[in-house]
Amino acid sequence: MILWYKALHVFFMIAWMAGIFYLPRLFVYNAESSVDAVKEQLNIMQRRLWLFITPFAILTLVFGLLTIYEYGYAWFKLSLWMHVKLSIVILFYVYHIYLFVLVKKFIAKQNTHSPKFYRFLNEAPVLALLAIVILAIVKPF
Known part of the structure:
Protein backbone atom coordinates (compact mmCIF):
# COMPACT_ATOMS: atom_id res chain seq x y z
CA MET A 1 0.00 0.00 0.00
CA ILE A 2 2.86 2.35 0.79
CA LEU A 3 3.89 2.66 -2.86
CA TRP A 4 0.33 3.67 -3.79
CA TYR A 5 0.34 6.28 -1.05
CA LYS A 6 3.69 7.63 -2.21
CA ALA A 7 2.60 7.70 -5.87
CA LEU A 8 -0.62 9.56 -5.07
CA HIS A 9 1.24 11.91 -2.71
CA VAL A 10 3.69 12.85 -5.47
CA PHE A 11 0.94 13.15 -8.11
CA PHE A 12 -1.20 15.50 -6.02
CA MET A 13 1.86 17.48 -4.93
CA ILE A 14 2.82 18.07 -8.59
CA ARG A 48 -11.11 29.44 -9.76
CA LEU A 49 -7.47 28.37 -9.79
CA TRP A 50 -7.21 28.63 -6.01
CA LEU A 51 -10.40 26.58 -5.62
CA PHE A 52 -9.10 24.06 -8.16
CA ILE A 53 -5.74 23.47 -6.44
CA THR A 54 -7.00 23.40 -2.85
CA PRO A 55 -8.23 19.78 -3.07
CA PHE A 56 -4.77 18.85 -4.41
CA ALA A 57 -3.20 20.48 -1.34
CA ILE A 58 -5.52 18.48 0.91
CA LEU A 59 -4.87 15.20 -0.91
CA THR A 60 -1.12 15.85 -0.84
CA LEU A 61 -1.39 16.10 2.93
CA VAL A 62 -3.61 13.03 3.29
CA PHE A 63 -1.37 10.74 1.23
CA GLY A 64 1.78 12.16 2.83
CA LEU A 65 0.43 11.41 6.30
CA LEU A 66 -0.66 7.93 5.22
CA THR A 67 2.84 7.28 3.92
CA ILE A 68 4.38 8.38 7.22
CA TYR A 69 1.87 6.23 9.09
CA GLU A 70 2.78 3.19 7.00
CA TYR A 71 6.49 3.67 7.72
CA GLY A 72 5.73 3.84 11.42
CA TYR A 73 6.63 5.95 14.43
CA ALA A 74 10.12 4.48 14.91
CA TRP A 75 11.08 5.39 11.33
CA PHE A 76 9.54 8.86 11.67
CA LYS A 77 11.33 9.53 14.95
CA LEU A 78 14.72 8.71 13.37
CA SER A 79 14.14 10.56 10.09
CA LEU A 80 15.44 14.04 10.86
CA TRP A 81 15.28 14.95 7.16
CA MET A 82 11.51 14.34 7.31
CA HIS A 83 11.11 16.76 10.21
CA VAL A 84 12.92 19.46 8.23
CA LYS A 85 10.87 18.64 5.13
CA LEU A 86 7.62 18.89 7.09
CA SER A 87 8.67 22.29 8.44
CA ILE A 88 9.02 23.53 4.87
CA VAL A 89 5.75 21.85 3.90
CA ILE A 90 3.97 23.72 6.69
CA LEU A 91 5.27 26.94 5.15
CA PHE A 92 3.74 25.87 1.82
CA TYR A 93 0.33 25.51 3.48
CA VAL A 94 0.71 28.94 5.09
CA TYR A 95 1.69 30.27 1.63
CA HIS A 96 -1.39 28.60 0.10
CA ILE A 97 -3.64 30.34 2.62
CA TYR A 98 -1.86 33.65 2.03
CA LEU A 99 -2.57 33.30 -1.69
CA PHE A 100 -6.26 33.05 -0.82
CA VAL A 101 -6.01 36.27 1.19
CA LEU A 102 -4.49 37.94 -1.87
CA VAL A 103 -7.20 36.57 -4.15
CA LYS A 104 -9.79 38.13 -1.85
CA LYS A 105 -7.91 41.45 -1.84
CA PHE A 106 -7.83 41.56 -5.63
CA ILE A 107 -11.56 40.81 -5.80
CA ALA A 108 -12.23 43.61 -3.28
CA LYS A 109 -9.95 45.95 -5.30
CA GLN A 110 -7.67 46.35 -2.29
CA ASN A 111 -4.37 45.23 -3.79
CA THR A 112 -1.50 47.25 -2.33
CA HIS A 113 1.43 45.31 -3.79
CA SER A 114 3.46 45.95 -6.92
CA PRO A 115 4.00 43.53 -9.81
CA LYS A 116 7.59 43.17 -8.54
CA PHE A 117 6.29 41.87 -5.19
CA TYR A 118 4.20 39.25 -6.99
CA ARG A 119 7.16 38.23 -9.15
CA PHE A 120 9.13 37.52 -5.98
CA LEU A 121 6.09 35.72 -4.52
CA ASN A 122 6.00 33.63 -7.69
CA GLU A 123 9.68 32.67 -7.65
CA ALA A 124 10.47 32.11 -3.96
CA PRO A 125 8.52 28.82 -3.60
CA VAL A 126 10.73 27.23 -6.26
CA LEU A 127 13.63 27.22 -3.80
CA ALA A 128 11.45 25.74 -1.08
CA LEU A 129 10.33 22.98 -3.44
CA LEU A 130 13.95 22.29 -4.40
CA ALA A 131 14.79 21.88 -0.70
CA ILE A 132 11.86 19.47 -0.25
CA VAL A 133 12.93 17.36 -3.23
CA ILE A 134 16.54 17.22 -2.05
CA LEU A 135 15.46 16.25 1.46
CA ALA A 136 13.10 13.54 0.18
CA ILE A 137 15.52 12.03 -2.35
CA VAL A 138 18.99 12.59 -0.86
CA LYS A 139 17.96 12.34 2.82
CA PRO A 140 21.10 14.23 3.87
CA PHE A 141 20.60 13.61 7.59
Missing part, protein backbone atom coordinates in the same frame (compact mmCIF):
# COMPACT_ATOMS: atom_id res chain seq x y z
CA ALA A 15 -0.73 19.19 -9.43
CA TRP A 16 -0.78 21.48 -6.39
CA MET A 17 2.62 23.00 -7.17
CA ALA A 18 1.61 23.71 -10.77
CA GLY A 19 -1.19 25.91 -9.46
CA ILE A 20 0.92 27.37 -6.66
CA PHE A 21 3.45 28.54 -9.27
CA TYR A 22 0.84 29.90 -11.68
CA LEU A 23 -1.43 31.80 -9.28
CA PRO A 24 1.11 34.50 -8.35
CA ARG A 25 1.82 34.94 -12.08
CA LEU A 26 -1.86 35.86 -12.48
CA PHE A 27 -1.35 38.35 -9.63
CA VAL A 28 1.51 39.93 -11.61
CA TYR A 29 -0.73 40.38 -14.64
CA ASN A 30 -3.54 41.75 -12.48
CA ALA A 31 -1.27 44.22 -10.70
CA GLU A 32 0.14 45.41 -14.04
CA SER A 33 -3.21 45.86 -15.73
CA SER A 34 -5.06 49.15 -15.83
CA VAL A 35 -8.08 47.77 -17.72
CA ASP A 36 -11.02 46.95 -15.45
CA ALA A 37 -12.36 44.19 -17.72
CA VAL A 38 -8.98 42.47 -17.71
CA LYS A 39 -8.74 42.77 -13.94
CA GLU A 40 -12.22 41.25 -13.54
CA GLN A 41 -11.32 38.32 -15.79
CA LEU A 42 -8.07 37.76 -13.88
CA ASN A 43 -9.98 37.87 -10.58
CA ILE A 44 -12.23 35.08 -11.84
CA MET A 45 -9.23 33.05 -13.01
CA GLN A 46 -7.40 33.57 -9.70
CA ARG A 47 -10.38 32.49 -7.61
Whole structure:
Protein backbone atom coordinates (compact mmCIF):
# COMPACT_ATOMS: atom_id res chain seq x y z
CA MET A 1 0.00 0.00 0.00
CA ILE A 2 2.86 2.35 0.79
CA LEU A 3 3.89 2.66 -2.86
CA TRP A 4 0.33 3.67 -3.79
CA TYR A 5 0.34 6.28 -1.05
CA LYS A 6 3.69 7.63 -2.21
CA ALA A 7 2.60 7.70 -5.87
CA LEU A 8 -0.62 9.56 -5.07
CA HIS A 9 1.24 11.91 -2.71
CA VAL A 10 3.69 12.85 -5.47
CA PHE A 11 0.94 13.15 -8.11
CA PHE A 12 -1.20 15.50 -6.02
CA MET A 13 1.86 17.48 -4.93
CA ILE A 14 2.82 18.07 -8.59
CA ALA A 15 -0.73 19.19 -9.43
CA TRP A 16 -0.78 21.48 -6.39
CA MET A 17 2.62 23.00 -7.17
CA ALA A 18 1.61 23.71 -10.77
CA GLY A 19 -1.19 25.91 -9.46
CA ILE A 20 0.92 27.37 -6.66
CA PHE A 21 3.45 28.54 -9.27
CA TYR A 22 0.84 29.90 -11.68
CA LEU A 23 -1.43 31.80 -9.28
CA PRO A 24 1.11 34.50 -8.35
CA ARG A 25 1.82 34.94 -12.08
CA LEU A 26 -1.86 35.86 -12.48
CA PHE A 27 -1.35 38.35 -9.63
CA VAL A 28 1.51 39.93 -11.61
CA TYR A 29 -0.73 40.38 -14.64
CA ASN A 30 -3.54 41.75 -12.48
CA ALA A 31 -1.27 44.22 -10.70
CA GLU A 32 0.14 45.41 -14.04
CA SER A 33 -3.21 45.86 -15.73
CA SER A 34 -5.06 49.15 -15.83
CA VAL A 35 -8.08 47.77 -17.72
CA ASP A 36 -11.02 46.95 -15.45
CA ALA A 37 -12.36 44.19 -17.72
CA VAL A 38 -8.98 42.47 -17.71
CA LYS A 39 -8.74 42.77 -13.94
CA GLU A 40 -12.22 41.25 -13.54
CA GLN A 41 -11.32 38.32 -15.79
CA LEU A 42 -8.07 37.76 -13.88
CA ASN A 43 -9.98 37.87 -10.58
CA ILE A 44 -12.23 35.08 -11.84
CA MET A 45 -9.23 33.05 -13.01
CA GLN A 46 -7.40 33.57 -9.70
CA ARG A 47 -10.38 32.49 -7.61
CA ARG A 48 -11.11 29.44 -9.76
CA LEU A 49 -7.47 28.37 -9.79
CA TRP A 50 -7.21 28.63 -6.01
CA LEU A 51 -10.40 26.58 -5.62
CA PHE A 52 -9.10 24.06 -8.16
CA ILE A 53 -5.74 23.47 -6.44
CA THR A 54 -7.00 23.40 -2.85
CA PRO A 55 -8.23 19.78 -3.07
CA PHE A 56 -4.77 18.85 -4.41
CA ALA A 57 -3.20 20.48 -1.34
CA ILE A 58 -5.52 18.48 0.91
CA LEU A 59 -4.87 15.20 -0.91
CA THR A 60 -1.12 15.85 -0.84
CA LEU A 61 -1.39 16.10 2.93
CA VAL A 62 -3.61 13.03 3.29
CA PHE A 63 -1.37 10.74 1.23
CA GLY A 64 1.78 12.16 2.83
CA LEU A 65 0.43 11.41 6.30
CA LEU A 66 -0.66 7.93 5.22
CA THR A 67 2.84 7.28 3.92
CA ILE A 68 4.38 8.38 7.22
CA TYR A 69 1.87 6.23 9.09
CA GLU A 70 2.78 3.19 7.00
CA TYR A 71 6.49 3.67 7.72
CA GLY A 72 5.73 3.84 11.42
CA TYR A 73 6.63 5.95 14.43
CA ALA A 74 10.12 4.48 14.91
CA TRP A 75 11.08 5.39 11.33
CA PHE A 76 9.54 8.86 11.67
CA LYS A 77 11.33 9.53 14.95
CA LEU A 78 14.72 8.71 13.37
CA SER A 79 14.14 10.56 10.09
CA LEU A 80 15.44 14.04 10.86
CA TRP A 81 15.28 14.95 7.16
CA MET A 82 11.51 14.34 7.31
CA HIS A 83 11.11 16.76 10.21
CA VAL A 84 12.92 19.46 8.23
CA LYS A 85 10.87 18.64 5.13
CA LEU A 86 7.62 18.89 7.09
CA SER A 87 8.67 22.29 8.44
CA ILE A 88 9.02 23.53 4.87
CA VAL A 89 5.75 21.85 3.90
CA ILE A 90 3.97 23.72 6.69
CA LEU A 91 5.27 26.94 5.15
CA PHE A 92 3.74 25.87 1.82
CA TYR A 93 0.33 25.51 3.48
CA VAL A 94 0.71 28.94 5.09
CA TYR A 95 1.69 30.27 1.63
CA HIS A 96 -1.39 28.60 0.10
CA ILE A 97 -3.64 30.34 2.62
CA TYR A 98 -1.86 33.65 2.03
CA LEU A 99 -2.57 33.30 -1.69
CA PHE A 100 -6.26 33.05 -0.82
CA VAL A 101 -6.01 36.27 1.19
CA LEU A 102 -4.49 37.94 -1.87
CA VAL A 103 -7.20 36.57 -4.15
CA LYS A 104 -9.79 38.13 -1.85
CA LYS A 105 -7.91 41.45 -1.84
CA PHE A 106 -7.83 41.56 -5.63
CA ILE A 107 -11.56 40.81 -5.80
CA ALA A 108 -12.23 43.61 -3.28
CA LYS A 109 -9.95 45.95 -5.30
CA GLN A 110 -7.67 46.35 -2.29
CA ASN A 111 -4.37 45.23 -3.79
CA THR A 112 -1.50 47.25 -2.33
CA HIS A 113 1.43 45.31 -3.79
CA SER A 114 3.46 45.95 -6.92
CA PRO A 115 4.00 43.53 -9.81
CA LYS A 116 7.59 43.17 -8.54
CA PHE A 117 6.29 41.87 -5.19
CA TYR A 118 4.20 39.25 -6.99
CA ARG A 119 7.16 38.23 -9.15
CA PHE A 120 9.13 37.52 -5.98
CA LEU A 121 6.09 35.72 -4.52
CA ASN A 122 6.00 33.63 -7.69
CA GLU A 123 9.68 32.67 -7.65
CA ALA A 124 10.47 32.11 -3.96
CA PRO A 125 8.52 28.82 -3.60
CA VAL A 126 10.73 27.23 -6.26
CA LEU A 127 13.63 27.22 -3.80
CA ALA A 128 11.45 25.74 -1.08
CA LEU A 129 10.33 22.98 -3.44
CA LEU A 130 13.95 22.29 -4.40
CA ALA A 131 14.79 21.88 -0.70
CA ILE A 132 11.86 19.47 -0.25
CA VAL A 133 12.93 17.36 -3.23
CA ILE A 134 16.54 17.22 -2.05
CA LEU A 135 15.46 16.25 1.46
CA ALA A 136 13.10 13.54 0.18
CA ILE A 137 15.52 12.03 -2.35
CA VAL A 138 18.99 12.59 -0.86
CA LYS A 139 17.96 12.34 2.82
CA PRO A 140 21.10 14.23 3.87
CA PHE A 141 20.60 13.61 7.59
